[in-house]
Amino acid sequence: MVLAGMAVAIGLATLAWNRSWSRRTTSAHADLAWQAQLLAESGTACALQEAMARAGSPPAQTPQTPPNSTAPQPAQKPIVTIRDTTDTACVFHRGAPGEMSWDQPAGTQLLTIRATGTVLESGEPLETTMRSTWGGNPPVDPFSPAISLWDRNGTSLNLTGTVQGQVRVNFATAPPGTIKHKTGGIDQFVPTSIASDTAVAVARMNEAFRSTEASWNGCTFTPERPPDPDKDSLICTGEGATTVFDAPWAGDPWDAGRSRILFAEGRLELRGKLRLRGWTIYSQGTVVIQDDAEVSNTSIFAAGGVRIRDRASFSGQILSAGTVSLTEDARIAAPSFVACWPGKGRDSVPQFVLSNQARAEAYVVALGANARIGISRGARLRGVAVSGSSLRNEGRIEGLAVSVRLDCGHGEDNCSNGSFLRDRLPVDFAFPLGLPGSSGYRLVSWSTGE
């Protein structure tokens, strides 16, 4: 009986010992996981710091420049100006508790950052990845009306559709029912850093296409031939070549894997039931997203325009030389930013077009003397539409329309039969980071994962 009692006592003690030490292991793991998350957050801070430096670089236009010539001038703009520091921008001066890394942001308007923190746990790496999207905090007043027009030669305004909200104009005389702008110009709606974003993208593309890592004559990826899992960036060269992500038309969607940086020297096609999340895409040619492709949290820089069609959807950031068009049931989901400016060749006109039943929830900027935003009947834009020249709304704008003039296809001066509903702009709408007068940054969304 004594022995049995002793055996029970030892058993209980061993159980307590085991539980207490495994609890200690759990606590130590929680500590390391937290430090890894702090490192991922630190990497995010580094990426954000770089983006803010770009957003704070000299504006693309001087205030005297006419509003309808707001095209970016990449060649003349500094990329990043380091004036105040002589040390490396991102470093722990008192010993790093681990390692951090982050993807270089492709554009700085809606800043999507993927950063990683790594610490060692019993000699093995413990990694945490943080994804975050950041927007800006612009001054409220310029964004309060439903329609904001900047046509100095305007004399009349004929709005036959529903208008909910204030209409501000800078006509010589404000038509009845409108208010004259007191200050500012259309430039206050155009992020200053688009030019430096463009310069950064072009420089990165040129560097990538000269790299020895490049695959000649485009690339074709399928579920059977997915991207190399060991490569963080895919470089597909050949000016006439087409890079294709060819997912099946039916069955389960094909997830093309973890986020990567893709450089395509020719046209890029994303088709079938494809899923891409968190990628950064640089393309010298046209980017086509079609069928049932779902491209989310992605940054696209396209030197040949972007076409989204069928039932395809996109969210993230598009910087495009040339036309961005959505047709059929295509979607752009929030948070998103789209900017287009004059390009070369086909689809070179800086226009943003929503046709058929297309929907977009985004901050849209079309720059240049022939810039145009077109919203067809049945289509809807929720957000802010900024056109450096004309805006034609036959559908529905839920938010703010900013343009030099409104066009309705009759040659008549400033007219529209579409709906303008300012109150429908969501209160948490994500504004771009680089707007003039922006008073800081705002976290739009974030997620972490080990």
Add this chain to the structure above:
Amino acid sequence: MNRRGYTLVEVLMALVILSILAVPLAYILVQSGEGSSRARSLDDALDLVREDWTLCRSTRSDSLRDTTWDRRMASGQWRVVRDVFDSSDRAAAGLATIHAGKIGLHPPVEIASCATLRDGDDWDTVRCFKWLRPRWSGK
């Protein structure tokens, strides 16, 4: 039923076995207590530094300063020591001054926060965490 008392030999044998087994038993119990105590300390240290991290997040980055604050908990008297790599540290390291109003690429703010536990007259550092926080470059 045949009942009899334990013999002296049986009792002595039981005491001998008890004394032999008491050694590992005591060791296991002491180690269990230490493991639990250590785990509780790590948990408390993490909670305190998380609280300090939250305080930092609610403070403008250019207003962050070296700070010390105390907290009494079941595991003992704690002190959180926050060390911000500020302008004097930069000067001491021979790094250029940061001008907040100027445009350019600024380094983020470097913060180290340590949870220390009182041990007599000393403070034992249980855990230290470090992170960077962005600073707005101004426009």
